[in-house]
Amino acid sequence: MHMETNDRGYSSPTNVTEWFEKRSYSHEEFKDIQKLVRRKRETGLTVSLVLPGRNVADTIGGIIGEVLGLNEEAPLVDQIMVIDADSEDGTSEVAAASGAEVYSENELLSHYGGAHGKGDAMWRSLSVARGDLVMFADSDTKDFKPQFIYGTLGPILTVPEVRFVKGAFRRPFKSNESVELDGGGRVTELTTKPLFNLFYPELTGFVQPLAGEFVADKELFSSIPFLTGYAVETGIMIDVLKKAGLNAMAQTDLGTRQNRHQPLFDLGRMSYSVLRAVARRLRQDGRLRQLRDPSTPDSLFQFSDYLHAAATPDGLQIREHVEELVERPPMAEVLAGSREQ
Numbered sequence: 001m002h003m004e005t006n007d008r009g010y011s012s013p014t015n016v017t018e019w020f021e022k023r024s025y026s027h028e029e030f031k032d033i034q035k036l037v038r039r040k041r042e043t044g045l046t047v048s049l050v051l052p053g054r055n056v057a058d059t060i061g062g063i064i065g066e067v068l069g070l071n072e073e074a075p076l077v078d079q080i081m082v083i084d085a086d087s088e089d090g091t092s093e094v095a096a097a098s099g100a101e102v103y104s105e106n107e108l109l110s111h112y113g114g115a116h117g118k119g120d121a122m123w124r125s126l127s128v129a130r131g132d133l134v135m136f137a138d139s140d141t142k143d144f145k146p147q148f149i150y151g152t153l154g155p156i157l158t159v160p161e162v163r164f165v166k167g168a169f170r171r172p173f174k175s176n177e178s179v180e181l182d183g184g185g186r187v188t189e190l191t192t193k194p195l196f197n198l199f200y201p202e203l204t205g206f207v208q209p210l211a212g213e214f215v216a217d218k219e220l221f222s223s224i225p226f227l228t229g230y231a232v233e234t235g236i237m238i239d240v241l242k243k244a245g246l247n248a249m250a251q252t253d254l255g256t257r258q259n260r261h262q263p264l265f266d267l268g269r270m271s272y273s274v275l276r277a278v279a280r281r282l283r284q285d286g287r288l289r290q291l292r293d294p295s296t297p298d299s300l301f302q303f304s305d306y307l308h309a310a311a312t313p314d315g316l317q318i319r320e321h322v323e324e325l326v327e328r329p330p331m332a333e334v335l336a337g338s339r340e341q
């Protein structure tokens with residue numbers, strides 16, 4: 001597979017699989033947290049952790065506890081912030097009692113009016129984040145582990161070219177008694193990955209492009225726009241790619257992550273947010289008329305495979321699947337033609 005340098009003004013890799021090999025890490029590579037803290041001290045960088053939360057009273061305390069526990073061993077996080085959606089379940093009280101700085105998303109930059117969902121909460125957090133690096137993490141995770149923190153911070157602290165790190169993980173799907181090990185992450189699999197394959201193939205090496213666990217330097221986050229709601233991660237992936245280039249992006253296998261499952265209807269709305277984010281960027285880039293159709297000779301990109309990155313028991317893997325889309329002519333024309341012969 002070869003990817004041409006495109007004319008959209010940002011660097012693209014000659015090969016996604018090459019990037020995948022070079023920029024995919026595992027949390028285990030960073031488990032020597034003392035070494036990581038020494039590295040952090042050498043660089044002089046400070047870290048803010050931002051936890052956006054809506055009705056997460058049942059999980060937020062445990063997450064903050066894990067981070068503080070990690071900090072006792074190895075002070076990796078300098079500021080722990082919860083950006084609360086004025087939750088009614090006591091999220092802010094639990095978060096404050098657990099030792100985090102708590103902000104109401106509606107009170108930060110309140111002249112912008114009430115906050116618009118997750119993306120807006122994340123954007124507003126940048127106005128109070130003090131760290132040189134800003135890490136986001138979802139706060140509805142039941143099995144939050146310290147490796148989520150040091151695994152995500154690992155590459156940005158140790159690899160000079162890396163400015164952005166995305167978490168990767170397996171997403172089990174639990175329903176009643178049964179567990180499907182990779183059945184979770186349905187919006188990612190059904191909307192984001194197909195869209196990226198079609199429009200942003202540079203991003204197809206990411207196992208969990210919508211993961212809420214990711215870090216970048218604050219300068220980078222402050223230099224890009226944020227889309228609100230659930231469009232935020234999609235927009236950040238595209239905009240960081242444009243701003244910093246794929247070579248500055250990395251991912252870390254964080255293990256397995258159990259996320260709260262959403263009803264199908266809500267997943268549909270999330271998918272729509274992702275689609276709208278992609279459509280808006282395509283329109284802004286003047287590319288809506290430039291759809292990549294791999295089966296035509298004049299297509300923008302020459303490869304025609306579906307690239308699929310996944311977390312497996314043997315680590316992160318990327319595979320190509322040949323996707324042929326053949327177009328048959330209307331049957332009336334075919335039958336008329338055969339009658340003419």
Ligand SMILES: Nc1nc2c(ncn2[C@@H]2O[C@H](COP(=O)(O)OP(=O)(O)O)[C@@H](O)[C@H]2O)c(=O)[nH]1
Nearest residue numbers: 052053054083084085105117118121138139140
């Ligand atoms: N502050 C804030 N946090 C939110 C909002 N919506 C979602 N979150 C949090 O963002 C994280 C991810 O959201 P979630 O609904 O679980 O999305 P999913 O994990 O992608 O299905 C969770 O920790 C949510 O509590 C919001 O409107 N405001």
Ligand SMILES: [Mg+2]
Nearest residue numbers: 138140259260
């Ligand atoms: Mg969730």
